[in-house]
Amino acid sequence: PEGIKEEMNKKKGAVEQLDYLYKECVKTNQQIYLFIDEYDHFTNKILSEPSCLEDYKSETHGTGYLRSFFDTVKAGTYSTIKRCFVTGVSPVTMDDLTSGFNIGTNYSLSPxxxxxxxxxxxxxxxxxxxxxxxxxxxxxxxxxxxxxxxxxxxxxxxxxxxxxxxxxxxxxxxxxxxxxxxxxxxxxxxxxxxxxRVDYNKLRMLIRKDKEFAHDASTIQTLVQQGYVTGELKTGFPAETVAEPDNFISLLFYFGMLTISGTLEGETKLTIPNQVVREQLYSYLLDTYNEADLRFDNWEKGKLASAMAYRGDWKAYFDYIAECLHRYSSQRDKQKGEAYVHGFTLAMTAQNRFYRPISEQENQEGYADIFMFPLLDIYKDMLHSYIIELKYAKGKDSDEKVEQLR
Structure with a gap:
């Protein structure tokens, strides 16, 4: 009807405008089909800074603006809002808004x-x-x-x-x-x-609520070391519980970092889906290994990688990795033992553009810790490939023990 748009524009903000609009639609027996895309954009933006968590809570609880908006949507479904379809990535917001919008069906995990x-x-x-x-x-x-x-x-x-x-x-x-x-x-x-590439600054802030990184570091370490993690995929959880293991695993799944690979001992088994994600995850893993601003010299790394691939000069490349391992590892990292060294080496070799490192690749005699799969489709004139066997010695081990491992 005439004048509706002009009257709606006089209202203050989306909540009042939507409230006005659906009530006017009742009078004319019209129906609204409401589509909301990236509903979690607001959440992710706020959660990307830990200092904003209180702002996030105020917006999604009680009389918060976002909460009020979804309350209005819910009220409209009793009359003129015929269907509402909401899309996003993170399952965080909807959980916090549940009592304001508890009439929806979650199709995220539907076959x-x-x-x-x-x-x-x-x-x-x-x-x-x-x-x-x-x-x-x-x-x-x-x-x-x-x-x-x-x-x-x-x-x-x-x-x-x-x-x-x-x-x-x-x-x-x-x-x-x-x-x-x-x-x-x-x-x-x-x-x-x-x-x-995923915005890792945003992802990192979502999962690091303090400087200890207890769950996320161990989850990723387990993922890199054994190739999978298990847990229960959650359809929603409050923002403040994002660091809990099942919630963190679920967040990695929704961000596309993990894929469903069946079940194991009554839980969902999740693995890294492919090499693109693996490369991203290893980059993230390198970042978690050190709280300082970790920077690796790409030019130096590239020259060493090229010499390794084309001239067989592998020693300089692995000396570089060993140097980084010593330079950037904290005492807490060193306490993690062999799994830490394996993960760090995997993450570093994943930055090598000539190879695709495969952890514990099966062969006739058992497993190689890392197989450097050569990308011959791209670099047809490459001459060398490698298998890496890692041996771990504790700091207190004798020279004889080290020699025996070597």
Whole structure:
């Protein structure tokens, strides 16, 4: 009706405007379909600074503005708000707003939507087959799938869907295809698009509520060392409990850092989905190892990595890692023992652009601690690859013991 928009604009803020609008719709027997995207943007922004936690609580509890908004949405559902669809990443806000908006159904972990986000392999193949008829390709579809799969595939968003279809990260697939075509049918040198990287400052502030990092450090350490973690995926939790192990594991899952890999001993088993995430997680792990502003000289690191890959000069590269290990490790880190050294070495070698480090790769004689898988699709003239066996000696061990391990 005439004048509605003008009258609505006189109201102060979204809460009053929505309240006015849905009541006017009652009079004209009209219905509202309400879509809210990135509902958690507000939460993540506030939680990225620990000092803002009190502001967050005031906005989402009692008479807080965000709480009032969802109270108004709920009130409108009894009359003219026919459907409301809310999307976001973090499950934090909705839990804190539950009593204000406790009429929703959470579909995040529902198997019927497992394939809604991302591409399945059939779709990726169809895309590659199509472009192969219109652009210059130097590889078959099978060869391109083989190159892409370890980097972009293996997402599962529902426990019941495990073992059936896995999903490729759609942004990453499009990045690869775009680069491959523009490169004239050659593999992109960098398999990770910078824009896709998670904002680690935000993630770090979400999970570090003090300087001890008790749960998150141990969870990531376990993940790196044994390749998986187990826990219960939560559909929501209050912001102040984000550091609890199950909540922290759930947060990593919702941020795309973990994927469902079945069940183990009655709990959900979660693993790192692919090499893109593994590379990001190792970068984050390096950051957690040291509270100082940790910076590694990329130019120096790049030269050492190149000499290792092309000239077989591995000693200088690992001397550099050993130096970093000594320079940046705190006394608390050193108490973690062999797992810490393994994790640090994995994280450092993951920065090497010539290799994909694989932890405890199976071979005929057992396991190598780290296998440096050479990226020959990209660096065809590379000459050297490596397996790494780590031996750990305690500070009090004798020279004879050290020699025996060596």
């Amino acid at each position: 019927e939507f497992n394939e809604m986000t991302g591409f399945n392999e059939e779709e990726v193949r169809a895309m590659l087959d199509y472009y192969a008829t219109t652009c210059q390709f130097h590889h078959s579809t099978d060869e391109l799938i083989e190159a892409m799969k370890p980097w972009y595939d293996n997402y599962c968003f529902a426990e019941q869907s495990y073992g059936s279809t896995t999903m490729y990260n759609s942004n990453m697939v499009l990045y690869f295809v775009d680069n491959y075509i523009r490169n004239g049918g050659y593999m992109p040198r960098n398999m990770v698009e910078e824009n896709i």
